[in-house]
Amino acid sequence: MAALVQTTETKGFQNWLRGALAVLFAKQGLQSFVIDELTQFQRDVLTSIFKNKNLPIGTTCTNCTTENVLYCPTQNFCTKGQKCNMHDPSVADKTPQPCSNNICHDVKDAIRHEHRYKGPSWKNTNAKGWCTDVIEIAKCYMPPDGYTNVTTITDTDFNGILAVILNNKRFKCKMTAPLNKPDNVCTEAREVSRVIRHSADLNISDTDLTKYTDILIRLLSDPAYLAADQNAKTAVDKLNQLKTNTLTVITADIITVLDKTLKDITEKQRDNVVQEVSEERRKAKEDIEERRQRQRKTLKKRRYSQLNSSWAMLKLR
Ligand SMILES: [Zn+2]
Ligand SMILES: [Zn+2]
Numbered sequence: 001m002a003a004l005v006q007t008t009e010t011k012g013f014q015n016w017l018r019g020a021l022a023v024l025f026a027k028q029g030l031q032s033f034v035i036d037e038l039t040q041f042q043r044d045v046l047t048s049i050f051k052n053k054n055l056p057i058g059t060t061c062t063n064c065t066t067e068n069v070l071y072c073p074t075q076n077f078c079t080k081g082q083k084c085n086m087h088d089p090s091v092a093d094k095t096p097q098p099c100s101n102n103i104c105h106d107v108k109d110a111i112r113h114e115h116r117y118k119g120p121s122w123k124n125t126n127a128k129g130w131c132t133d134v135i136e137i138a139k140c141y142m143p144p145d146g147y148t149n150v151t152t153i154t155d156t157d158f159n160g161i162l163a164v165i166l167n168n169k170r171f172k173c174k175m176t177a178p179l180n181k182p183d184n185v186c187t188e189a190r191e192v193s194r195v196i197r198h199s200a201d202l203n204i205s206d207t208d209l210t211k212y213t214d215i216l217i218r219l220l221s222d223p224a225y226l227a228a229d230q231n232a233k234t235a236v237d238k239l240n241q242l243k244t245n246t247l248t249v250i251t252a253d254i255i256t257v258l259d260k261t262l263k264d265i266t267e268k269q270r271d272n273v274v275q276e277v278s279e280e281r282r283k284a285k286e287d288i289e290e291r292r293q294r295q296r297k298t299l300k301k302r303r304y305s306q307l308n309s310s311w312a313m314l315k316l317r
Contacts (some may be wrong), residue, residue: 012203017280018242019204019212020257021249025242026189027158029235033174034164035153039134046103046131053102060131067094069104069127076144077276079120103131111140116167116180122153124148141167157260158193162186176224176313185219192216197264202277213243225251251291262307268283269298 059260070077072087079085088094099105099202107130111120120140124147129136135156139147142160150156152169162200165171166179166186177184196305204212219226241247257282 009255010203012201012205015204015206015209016196017254017257018263019192019209021253022213022216022239022242023158023193023196024253024257025163025235025238026220027156029220030154030158030161030165030226031156034138034161034230036227037170037174038138038164038168041114041168042131042137045107048110049103049106053103055102059101059103061099062104062128062132063101064099064104064127065093066122066125067129068097068124068209069099069108071096074122076119084264098140107131111137114169115141120148124150130276138164159190162190162193166190175222175223177219177222185215185222185229188215189219197261202261210243211237251284251287255288257279258284274316 015288015317046060047057049055050059066077067087068108070086072078072084073080077086078172087096108127111130113116120142122140123144124139124142127136135150135152138153138156139150141164142150143163144158147156147160150160153161165175172179175186179186192215196210196212199203217236220232220236220239221227238247258277262281263279
């Protein structure tokens, strides 16, 4: 365990770190909410296809590529105004064609139908997973860039998770927030994460930190569903403790946010702050190593005493 105070130098940076942790906890609080609803969506879509197409219940297709299922040209997929780079009539996997299992085109229509702006991010997804891997459906509702390699909801960032809630119309029944309006608690939370991510000097004022944390708490306490959701409640508890500085933050969480920041920063070549974050990460890692050493020692001791007592029992017999 590492107390925030011990591992950080300045107040502004401590606040920034708390803000970044708040975003991480908020994301963790929403993961299962998002994936559960999309799993139900996938189930409903398939059930209705089985019924309409008279297919045996449980039929799946894992053969069709995204290029097979999308006609040319498709918005958010095909190259605009020139020869399409995505489709290629000389390659079977890159040519639009009917689904041999009679499913995939209907799944595609359902994904598009449920998209608030009718513009799924087709480039993110792999249609081969639509029947069996819900994350491939989720990715259709995430921002168009940077989510292709996501394979689980856990490696999705907060922005990706919020995009699913904002873009998939099913969430309107699960939130009291007006998701169809430009201003709602999800767009506010998206802005919070953007500001923290792009904070050039990794500094946040006390006032801003409170404001940001309160927005995230309001999101995770949405009365329609989340207020009673266990994971969202756990996240709210952590956010409240962050606010009052009573949370014992585990080092792994600090490393997660610092790693993500390092990645963002490296991408943007902001060399001047790289060193500061690297230093924090080094300290956090040392802390973990120390803890591991302690655990190893305890474990050895326990094994030793167990061996001794087994030996004693053996002798008694
Ligand atoms: Zn095309
Ligand atoms: Zn198919």
